[in-house]
Amino acid sequence: MKPVRWGILGAAKFARQFMGPAIHAAHGAELVALATSSEEKAADFKAFCPTLKVHTDYEALLADPSIDAIYIPLPNHMHVDWTIKALEAGKHVLCEKPIALQDSDFDRLITARDASGKLAAEAFMIVHHPQWQHARELVQSGEIGALRHISGRFSFDNREDTTNIRNRPETGGGGLRDIGVYVMGSTRFVTGLEGSDVSARVRWENGVDVFADISAKFGDATYSAYVSTRMQPAQEMVFHGEKGLIRMLTPFNARVFGEAVVEFHRTGHVGGGSVHAQRFPMDDHYKSQVEAFGRTVRDGADYPCPLEFSRGTQVMMDGVFEVATDLG
Template structure:
């Protein structure tokens, strides 16, 4: 079976440092094309993928019949537009998160996906990492007893006013940038949805730089309290804890495995030695691409759909609507 040819829309730094390299390294995938009007921006990609074809526009890449799938790392406010254009061009789509700015926009993407007969999803890579699959399995098995609280913190310090994450016109802010991780991980691992939320949000130049969402979530087993703090103005920190009546699960590098630290998940229960699982060298971006290819080629299950992304965006919308004045 031939490798799936991929193209990238835009020479984003993240695409160069992570996803471009992941596509290049993934089994069953081939990084074949990049769309950028700047030859200089293409050079870093050619350093690890010398045969890369460079298109001078996004439209040109989408018109290339040899490209089967595209990865979209554009600014947040462009995700919906270019996902639709890629689907209309007959391409499968992996688009960076958040894939939309409001939940209703994802309804239009679901309709476009279904009409096209192609696969489209949000690049929520952590669900492909074995530490998150293990955490979900432990919760499913009741290893912590009755789940009573979930606690998430994700922060870094990015005060650069020129960065797109600090610009309202490009969909910047801690909520869309990293809240998508904080809220999605609770929904995924605990199979839960928000029941009631309140939030405290602080802004600079019309962009949220700190958000604390708290309240209750609900799954098939009942309700549990939750707390999720995201900030782009704090010392880097990331940690997730699921705390139950008989134990807890702690992830100390839940989001940026091998970048922030080594992925590690620990099960703590009274009177028993801690059970620690470490995952050195696992590349969740490569796993994401390989699972994407297997889903299309073989019909293998894929752990994050547009419907899943819509659930998180609905939670983001709720966090914003529930702000304490």
């Protein structure tokens, strides 16, 4: 099997800690090159990939004929332009989320993807994790009966890190774009439905949203979720049906925040009930994402998270920004 040869556009901390090692470890993938002007950051990557080639500017990486695919972990406001540049250079592209800042950006992205004949996708890694595939099967097979309510939360506190791109409006920062994509996109993935009747309340700080409380409907089910970059770290998703309930204890940062566990609660016929907990202690959704990308590039397999799916999440996020009231 010929490996997909990868280059990383920028030496972001996330790429160094998670996606770089995942590309290096993935079956059918080879981490070949990095573009960065920082020798210190390049050394951090070479610590786990000693043969790594280093380019001192981004354009040189895109022009490198030894590279098949580009991973982009740049700040949010740079995603669209560099994804299109990489496609035009004849590379496949996996770009960190959010790949775009508004729905209309997807017109350009999809046009560039189709013109290039290459794969371009947002790095929405959770859909590659078996816990989410299990949850989707439980919901869509009717195991919990009619779905009536969905709730979610995702939070962390980075108020002290004032220079972080998530705290800067000019880099497309804010909690919704960083983690709101998870509570909304995961619900769309599990249900196969789109959010409607959206309402929201948002608290702003220095031009970025630091708390968002979202309400909506997915089909006949009600939905409530909140995200924050100013609260105690927490994450959970719950899908509550007439005959059962699914509770996901570490839905978004498996193996970092904690162990991935999907609890299936079901009431017995004569009272009482049972809880079946399925655990996923070893699965690495970053590595699985790279391997799924490779299967599509090499074999033409369907990719679980095409741009059209990511666009649907962006449409809902745009709706949240449009209708949100200010909490002050």
